[in-house]
Amino acid sequence: MTLLFSPLSFRSRTFRNRLWVSPMCMYSAVDGVPQRWHRTHLAQFASGGAGLIMAEATGVVPEGRISPRDTGIWSDEQRDVWAEIVSDVHERGGMIGIQLAHAGRMASTWWPWAAQRGTVPVAEGGWPTVAPSVIAFEGYAAPEALDAGGIERVVTGFADAARRAVDAGFDVLEVHGAHGYLLHEFLSPLSNARDDEYGGSLQNRARLLLRVVRVVREVAGEDLPVFVRLSATDWAEGGFTPEEAAQVGRWAADAGADLVDVSSGGILAGVKVEYRPGFQVPFAASIRSSGRVPTAAVGLISSGAQAEEVLSSGAADAVFAAREWLRDPHFGLRAAHELGAEVPWPPQYQRAHWRD
Template structure:
């Protein structure tokens, strides 16, 4: 049997195959009013087409735990019941067609309140549906971004509670996997890295202090998320600063160390990406360039991992799993190009994937 099409069981949940869709922001929700952050027809079409294409697990785009936690005013959120009800339409379709629905919950921190990327992605002010970002320290992401307000200890606790509330709503919305977004220079990742965390209290300085917020969020989510359902965590394995000889950084060694702690705190799989916390660093991209990070975490901790980053061909994905470098692959841009990638992979690898009866004549 193809490794790519073997079912994957985490806790009591079995995912049909190991071709998973990575979270990718669509910047297509209403920015304000009663429909702010609510998934609409675009989101329904976007996610359900990949389910019809045979994808085993679909993770939504970064879905904010609060209005101020959005990357842009046009992002999805899960801070109210209107959003929950709209998500049910999507999760119901995914389950009906054999795809596991997952949600990534996050807070953008100092990188919040920006425009859509195809309009330049510049920070937005209050007159453009924007707001003042917050972060672990008053340090801007780059020269374009405003200096964020430094979070107080009380505000940190409040945001931790917002993650737990988001997980409760995710369950009510029909999701079966929840992923905490700790990558790409957003709030949790900002706390992890000494590049962006300059605090001198219990949330800054040492590795133990910088990882405190992440672990408190994991504990809060795990407490409300059902014991039988899996919890994922997305990490940037490196800031790429150390590799560029450019100062203090979150490193792969740190990621392995944190992965051991996440496993102890009830995380079932680490989604291993990289970068996003430091502007203007050189990232040596290429096919599967982040896979070695995932492979190292898996080998040294025993924690299941998903690999992501320029995985485009079925044989490439099959090799990653067959060689034991990861437990699943997450496709991003390749699934934007081809919603039916899983079907193509099944044909090329001589495997089988579920086909909606409406498409049976073409199977």
């Protein structure tokens, strides 16, 4: 039995293995409503052996979407379509989570294959953005600083979205606190210049994230796992650091999080990152050891052997992958085959499982 294909349990959910699908935006929704593309895209990973499929960053409020084409979960119509997708995944033996997100100053942007770049004008379907402070992301419109009422609306938005996600049948709720989006913007001194209880010290900068984790945990109850995605470093002087991430990971666990999904970057454009296979794994290891909280590693992980090494080294409890699942939606079955792990295959695919 490999570690990668051993089960992992959080609260009432047991994942059949530890090779998971990272959330990946498809920029294919209409008014926040997932489309047929999303149903096929996500369900295929369940047939392909994923232990958990994390649906893309999904706006908890309309202005929280990264782009006008991002999914949302602020309406009952969106909830009901998500429920059909959850059913498709469950029917294929998989489990599925949703990443609850607010893009902050990086909202209202053009999707990757659009001819334009930067902020989508209001006249073309965009909207004004919000952030901790009036500090723009490079190339984007300046945001409006959230006041006390705006912060309360953000917290309420996450709580309401979590409630709809529970009603839709999701197995995991993940709070997106990474990649330069709103909760990360509060965490980083590079985007947070506030002088109130949400700025200055790390405890203050983490306050909004921890409030969100608590309300999501309250909605999730005792049964559903709650994950938090963090960018463990801003890759820039004066930014959020791995040591701070470990502390925030401890606080998040105290607030009700079951696992920290460890990524990096996003707060600044053009930073120097040494991309290499598994380049973020040390951050997951650091948070796991010093933060005393389970972690998932992600970042240029593209083989079963590599993922197995991440786990056997003690760096993480699970592995998220993204691009490799896009290249091969049956990455899970292939990795199990390569490692010699005996895992359930869909009966329709049994011929590919035969080794002779």
